[in-house]
Amino acid sequence: EAQVTQNPRYLITVTGKKLTVTCSQNMNHEYMSWYRQDPGLGLRQIYYSMNVEVTDKGDVPEGYKVSRKEKRNFPLILESPSPNQTSLYFCASSFLYRGRDNQPQHFGDGTRLSIL
Amino acid sequence: KNEVEQSPQNLTAQEGEFITINCSYSVGISALHWLQQHPGGGIVSLFMLSSGKKKHGRLIATINIQEKHSSLHITASHPRDSAVYICAVRSLGKSTFGDGTTLTVKP
Numbered sequence: 001e002a003q004v005t006q007n008p009r010y011l012i013t014v015t016g017k018k019l020t021v022t023c024s025q026n027m028n029h030e031y032m033s034w035y036r037q038d039p040g041l042g043l044r045q046i047y048y049s050m051n052v053e054v055t056d057k058g059d060v061p062e063g064y065k066v067s068r069k070e071k072r073n074f075p076l077i078l079e080s081p082s083p084n085q086t087s088l089y090f091c092a093s094s095f096l097y098r099g100r101d102n103q104p105q106h107f108g109d110g111t112r113l114s115i116l
Numbered sequence: 117k118n119e120v121e122q123s124p125q126n127l128t129a130q131e132g133e134f135i136t137i138n139c140s141y142s143v144g145i146s147a148l149h150w151l152q153q154h155p156g157g158g159i160v161s162l163f164m165l166s167s168g169k170k171k172h173g174r175l176i177a178t179i180n181i182q183e184k185h186s187s188l189h190i191t192a193s194h195p196r197d198s199a200v201y202i203c204a205v206r207s208l209g210k211s212t213f214g215d216g217t218t219l220t221v222k223p
Contacts, residue, residue: 033211043202043213050209058210090159101206102147102166107159 002027006091006108013081014116021076021111023091030096032074036087049074081115088112119143122203122214129221135190137217139203150177150188151202193221
């Protein structure tokens, strides 16, 4: 089954304790991206990757790191989480067509992070 | 002013009504997406548009590139259509989202 898998789905942790949210897709998509969703602010892009070893900042990259060492995986790293990173996080992936990001995105089920 | 503006913010309809949600954007785009998010959070891509019109069942999406405007129509609305509908524009890897339209369809 074609899917984007995020883990964990839920996490409660404390300020400063490094954490990683994993994202894996089995569709051989070139493009992957991380988003956060907050009440009143909607969805905002954190980082994206157009292919292996190619990553770039979205609108809200502060406090996050990513890596794209393999095509299928795009982990989101919070080196020193803070309460303002409490949010619902989504990973998504898609094909690129002739290098352009104009193909439908497939979303993971979301990860709800609470940082105390 | 947001780069992507959706209207209305909230919409309540009776079952069977024709629904229209609008999206205007102010930037150049590779494509425009309509997304659906049900309570509980999962996001589903309904349409990806770079020109013209697409139809899937009771849903129709149109885009006018010159006017930088898109509409999502739902014909014969049903309570199961109740969800948040989100417009998203994509360009050079970046995605920008509208604030969403919360649709409630009453039986």
